[in-house]
Amino acid sequence: MILKDKIRQRSARVGVIGLGYVGLPLVTEFARSGFDVTGFDIDAAKVAEINAGRSYILDVESREIAGPVAAGRLRATTDMSHLRDMDAIDICVPTPLRKTKDPDLSYIVKAVEAVRANLRAGQLVILESTTYPGTTIEVVQPALEGHGLKAGTDFYLAFSPERVDPGNATHSTRTIPKVVGGINPLSTELACDLYGSIIETVVPVSSTQVAEMVKLLENTFRAVNIGLVNEIALMAHRMDIDVWEVIDAASTKPFGFMPFYPGPGLGGHCIPIDPFYLSWKARQNGFECRFIELAGHVNASMPEYVVERIGEALNTAKKAINGSRVHLFGVAYKKDVSDTRESPALDILELLHRRGATLSYTDPFVPKLLHGGLSLCSVPEDRADGVDCAVVCTNHRSFDYGAMVTRFPLIVDTRNALKGVPGAHIFRL
Numbered sequence: 001m002i003l004k005d006k007i008r009q010r011s012a013r014v015g016v017i018g019l020g021y022v023g024l025p026l027v028t029e030f031a032r033s034g035f036d037v038t039g040f041d042i043d044a045a046k047v048a049e050i051n052a053g054r055s056y057i058l059d060v061e062s063r064e065i066a067g068p069v070a071a072g073r074l075r076a077t078t079d080m081s082h083l084r085d086m087d088a089i090d091i092c093v094p095t096p097l098r099k100t101k102d103p104d105l106s107y108i109v110k111a112v113e114a115v116r117a118n119l120r121a122g123q124l125v126i127l128e129s130t131t132y133p134g135t136t137i138e139v140v141q142p143a144l145e146g147h148g149l150k151a152g153t154d155f156y157l158a159f160s161p162e163r164v165d166p167g168n169a170t171h172s173t174r175t176i177p178k179v180v181g182g183i184n185p186l187s188t189e190l191a192c193d194l195y196g197s198i199i200e201t202v203v204p205v206s207s208t209q210v211a212e213m214v215k216l217l218e219n220t221f222r223a224v225n226i227g228l229v230n231e232i233a234l235m236a237h238r239m240d241i242d243v244w245e246v247i248d249a250a251s252t253k254p255f256g257f258m259p260f261y262p263g264p265g266l267g268g269h270c271i272p273i274d275p276f277y278l279s280w281k282a283r284q285n286g287f288e289c290r291f292i293e294l295a296g297h298v299n300a301s302m303p304e305y306v307v308e309r310i311g312e313a314l315n316t317a318k319k320a321i322n323g324s325r326v327h328l329f330g331v332a333y334k335k336d337v338s339d340t341r342e343s344p345a346l347d348i349l350e351l352l353h354r355r356g357a358t359l360s361y362t363d364p365f366v367p368k369l370l371h372g373g374l375s376l377c378s379v380p381e382d383r384a385d386g387v388d389c390a391v392v393c394t395n396h397r398s399f400d401y402g403a404m405v406t407r408f409p410l411i412v413d414t415r416n417a418l419k420g421v422p423g424a425h426i427f428r429l
C-alpha cells in the first residue's frame with residue numbers, strides 16, 4: 001500500500017525522534033488519532049517513563065500515554081534500528097546555540113544519521129526542530145541521500161515548524177495551525193496529509209526554506225517586541241511613569257497595537273535562541289540583522305537591571321545586597337511551567353550570589369536548582385522567613401500574592417503580579 005493510503009487509513013506507522021516538550025505532545029496526538037506510534041530518544045529514563053505510561057511534561061497527562069501504551073499503539077525506545085519500520089518520521093531534537101551564538105546542529109545531525117542508517121524507499125521524513133532557512137535542503141537532504149536513495153522520489157522530505165506553547169491551556173498541538181513545506185510538491189502533499197490527520201488546520205507553503213523562516217519570523221517578532229517594551233520600561237522608570245499602566249491603556253486601541261510586557265529577561269528554548277539562527281544565516285549572506293542584535297542586547301541586560309532595582313529597594317531600608325537575604329518567587333522561565341532553560345532567574349541568582357546575597361527561592365514546579373556554584377531547594381511558600389527582599393521573577397498562578405504583600409518588607413515585582421496593589425515597599429519594573 002502506498003504511503004498516501006496508509007496515512008488516510010491511519011495504518012501508517014509514525015516515529016517521533018526526540019521526546020521533549022515538542023515531541024511528546026506530538027506522540028500523544030498521533031496515538032489519540034489512532035496511529036501506531038514509536039517514540040525514539042537517547043534518554044533511557046524518558047523512554048522508560050513512557051513505556052510505564054507516565055508523563056514527565058506538565059502539558060501531557062499520564063493517561064494520554066498510559067491508554068495507548070496499554071492498547072499496544074504506543075511505545076518508546078532508544079533503539080534507532082526500529083526507524084526502518086516507520087512510514088513517517090518526525091525529528092524534534094534540540095537546536096541550541098554554541099557559546100559563540102552560532103547554531104548548534106549537532107543534535108539534528110545525529111538524529112539524521114540514525115534515520116539515514118535505517119532509511120528505506122517510501123518513507124516520509126519531516127524536520128520539526130527550529131532552525132535556519134536552508135537546513136533541510138543543505139544539511140538534511142544531502143545526509144539522507146548518502147545511501148543512494150533520492151529525496152522527493154524514493155523518499156519524501158519536508159520541514160514543519162513546531163509552534164507548541166508550553167503551559168498554554170487555550171492552544172494545543174491539535175488546534176495550532178501547522179505550516180508545512182516540502183522539498184517538492186509530493187513531499188508537501190504527504191506531510192500535509194499526515195498532519196491533517198491530527199491537526200485542525202494545515203498551511204502548505206512553497207518550500208522548506210519558507211517553512212523554516214516562518215518560525216524564525218514568529219519568534220524574532222516576539223524577541224524584538226519584548227526588547228522594545230523592555231527598553232520602554234527602562235525609559236519609563238527614568239521618567240517616573242508606570243509602564244504597566246501605559247501598556248494597559250495603549251491596549252485599548254482596537255487595531256494596530258499588540259501588547260508585549262517587560263520582564264526580567266528572555267527564557268526557554270525558543271525566543272532567546274531562535275533569532276540568532278536567523279541572524280547567523282543572514283550573515284552568511286552578507287546581511288546584518290540589526291533589530292535582532294539590538295533586541296538581544298536589551299533583553300540580555302534585563303537580569304542585570306533587575307539586580308540593580310533589588311539594590312535600590314534594599315537601599316531604601318539602608319541595606320546592601322551583600323549580606324541581605326533575597327528570596328525569588330519563581331525560577332522557571334515563564335508562569336506555570338517547570339522549564340528553567342535560559343531562565344533569567346538563573347542569571348539573577350548568579351549576579352546576586354556574586355554580590356554576596358544569601359539566596360533562597362520558591363517554585364512549585366522546580367523542586368531543586370543546580371546552577372553555577374549554586375545548589376538550592378525550593379522552600380514552601382509559607383516558610384520563606386527572615387527575608388529582606390522578595391523578588392517575583394515568575395508569576396506562577398499558584399503563588400499567594402495577597403500574603404506576599406504583608407509578609408515581606410520589600411518586594412521587587414518584575415511581572416506586575418501585584419497589579420494595582422499600593423505600597424511603598426513594592427518596586428515594579
Ligand SMILES: NC(=O)c1ccc[n+]([C@@H]2O[C@H](COP(=O)([O-])OP(=O)(O)OC[C@H]3O[C@@H](n4cnc5c(N)ncnc54)[C@H](O)[C@@H]3O)[C@@H](O)[C@H]2O)c1
Binds near residue numbers: 021
Ligand atoms: N520547547 C518549546 O516550547 C518549543 C516550541 C516550538 C519549537 N521548539 C523547537 O523544537 C525542538 C525541540 O525542542 P524541545 O523543547 O522539545 O527540546 P527538549 O530538550 O525538551 O527535547 C528534545 C529531546 O530530544 C532528545 N534527543 C536529543 N538528541 C537526540 C537524538 N540524536 N536522538 C533521539 N533523541 C534525541 C533529548 O533527549 C530530548 O528528550 C527545538 O528545535 C526547539 O527550538 C520548542
